[in-house]
Amino acid sequence: AQTVTQSQPEMSVQEAETVTLSCTYDTSENNYYLFWYKQPPSRQMILVIRQEAYKQQNATENRFSVNFQKAAKSFSLKISDSQLGDTAMYFCAFISRNSGNTPLVFGKGTRLSVIA
């Protein structure tokens, strides 16, 4: 079974600064995707960024980038130029691609506060 671990329950960052959220995972599979989701108080999960395991290049979406270390099973999220609207819960998630549609496996989340 796959597991996802987020070891930072809470983080804070000053506006315009950079912050990195950590995530490690455990799997014996070779074909999978990793995601970071943002959940604001409205509760809707919003996809921030996705990484395919077979791609060596780290994914980037505007101010958001990942550091994907496949051998170490590490998948951290870097948020540059933090904005007040980035305040939310952030969840790291794993999905297997080996057998059709499978459910996401989530970590427990990191609560990020961006301080003005």
Add this chain to the structure above:
Amino acid sequence: GAGVSQSPRYKVAKRGQDVALRCDPISGHVSLFWYQQALGQGPEFLTYFQNEAQLDKSGLPSDRFFAERPEGSVSTLKIQRTQQEDSAVYLCASSQTGAEAFFGQGTRLTVV
């Protein structure tokens, strides 16, 4: 529709009552997932549909939980004889390819 829609957004139930939670997925999405998110935790998988077929219900915590998707679009999660431990946010997600899931805003269930 434009996104995944869930109703109601909030539900308060007395212990022992039955509740029904509705999910309207994105039109044409084959896959539909239900997750349960306890306070301060990440979502946990409950059940999965491909069209009208329930392919995986391994996450349902007890036989009081039942889900259906009779016509392959709208899905209903039913909880019978609710207990306090059922209090949580229930999230629905739909997907076409499995590479990206789109979530609704969830239903917050409070059992008193």
